[in-house]
Amino acid sequence: xxxxxxxxxxxxxxxxxxxxxxxxxxxxxxxxxxxxxxxxxxxxxxxxxxxxxxxxxxxxxxxxxxxxxxxxxxxxxxxxxxxxxxxxxxxxxxxxxxxxxxxxxxxxxxxxxxxxxxxxxxxxxxxxxxxxxxxxxxxxxxxxxxxxxxxxxxxxxxxxxxxxxxxxxxxxxxxxxxxxxxxxxxxxxxxxxxxxxxxxxxxxxxxxxxxxxxxxxxxxxxxxxxxxxxx
Numbered sequence: 001x002x003x004x005x006x007x008x009x010x011x012x013x014x015x016x017x018x019x020x021x022x023x024x025x026x027x028x029x030x031x032x033x034x035x036x037x038x039x040x041x042x043x044x045x046x047x048x049x050x051x052x053x054x055x056x057x058x059x060x061x062x063x064x065x066x067x068x069x070x071x072x073x074x075x076x077x078x079x080x081x082x083x084x085x086x087x088x089x090x091x092x093x094x095x096x097x098x099x100x101x102x103x104x105x106x107x108x109x110x111x112x113x114x115x116x117x118x119x120x121x122x123x124x125x126x127x128x129x130x131x132x133x134x135x136x137x138x139x140x141x142x143x144x145x146x147x148x149x150x151x152x153x154x155x156x157x158x159x160x161x162x163x164x165x166x167x168x169x170x171x172x173x174x175x176x177x178x179x180x181x182x183x184x185x186x187x188x189x190x191x192x193x194x195x196x197x198x199x200x201x202x203x204x205x206x207x208x209x210x211x212x213x214x215x216x217x218x219x220x221x222x223x224x225x226x227x228x229x230x231x
Contacts, residue, residue: 028141028145031138031141034134038131042128045120045124045127046124048120049121053117056114059113062110066102070100070103
């Protein structure tokens, strides 16, 4: 049953490779979705920060107003004391105590709001940096992916071209072989026809200097001159 285990392992490996390839193909869209989600959260954080900053400014303004009122009433208390108006002085002192209680509470609220503003600002800044870094990374990944796909396509095309050239060369080789074979057949047929017509034997006799030979140019001139002398 070893072959069955090998088959199962092979199928499992193919499925795993297919799953990894599918996961890789979905990686970039997943990253882009994460960026969109992060931007959405960032927008919400900025909106919340705007509200907290508004509260901090309002509280700060209230603190400044209470501090000014406290200083004002302390001045009134000093004037009432100088004039010896104890009844008015006591009222002013009660008012000062009320202002101080309110001021302490507002200062505490402002301190918390100010800390929240600083914390949220830092978080927003970190998020913005992270989003920008992720966007740059996605752009780099996409650019690399596109470049590698183009390279693969080019390599595949080159491989196909090379295969086509090899196929064409093989076909040319077969054509030349057929032409060579046809030429040999034609030569053989011509040789056979010469034998049947006796041309082959004549050619062999002529080559051996046997049989009728065509007169040479010198022989023709000699014959003509001999005829002139005879007359």
